[in-house]
């Protein structure tokens with residue numbers, strides 16, 4: 271279908287869920303992949319899985335907290351030194367700290383904005399110089415269906431994820447002339463550790479809203495990310511690609 275041979279990808283939050291699936295699919299298609307998260311043990315397990323399943327592929331586990339600017343810079347430098355200049359950045363990592371508007375603690379707002387929005391800004395800023403030098407790059411940012419539809423109890427998460435849509439379009443316009451595309455992927459309800467903690471009632475309410483009548487899988491999202499990372503998607507930039515079973519049209 272398409273090959274990512276010779277590409278060097280960095281996937282934030284690659285230790286589990288959608289990020290892990292994305293790291294595996296990018297590697298299967300030929301990319302060398304760096305897997306970044308706070309829990310280095312889980313990143314190492316994914317890197318080992320990549321190397322054992324896909325012969326000849328290089329993979330690097332790198333610890334980094336998106337909430338700490340110095341750690342982002344150090345992680346990106348380590349990947350560039352050990353694997354080479356990053357040509358595909360998947361800004362996937364995110365957290366939730368849900369709560370109704372009037373009850374939401376300032377700290378829950380700050381942590382989510384800092385990790386989910388400022389973290390994406392800093393990652394992108396750290397990687398863009400090497401993409402600019404290569405005059406080629408792919409940036410894929412994970413947003414969410416709730417940024418498009420709204421949802422009670424997630425004002426912090428939705429503000430960050432809506433910000434990501436804006437950031438995607440702004441950076442896409444700034445860097446199009448450098449042959450760097452920037453797109454967002456917007457998952458609906460996907461079965462991952464993030465959604466495993468939802469109460470049964472919330473889960474059923476979500477399922478009722480999905481025309482395709484099933485939750486999404488991490489691979490459903492990973493395949494969309496991989497396409498956007500490929501040469502075949504070279505004329506797509508500044509877009510939001512929905513992977514939501516028709517939940518939001």
Ligand SMILES: NC(=O)c1ccc[n+]([C@@H]2O[C@H](COP(=O)([O-])OP(=O)(O)OC[C@H]3O[C@@H](n4cnc5c(N)ncnc54)[C@H](OP(=O)(O)O)[C@@H]3O)[C@@H](O)[C@H]2O)c1
Nearest residue numbers: 283285287288307308309335336363364412414460462464
């Ligand atoms: N699952 C869904 O239904 C759904 C729907 C819409 C959008 N999304 C979006 O899709 C993306 C992946 O979701 P998921 O369900 O796969 O999430 P997940 O299973 O909760 O995984 C989140 C990943 O992010 C990492 N992470 C969290 N905080 C971090 C930090 N401060 N620094 C670095 N890494 C950090 C986690 O590892 P550590 O904890 O070890 O750092 C983990 O690898 C997210 O952007 C999410 O908002 C998911």
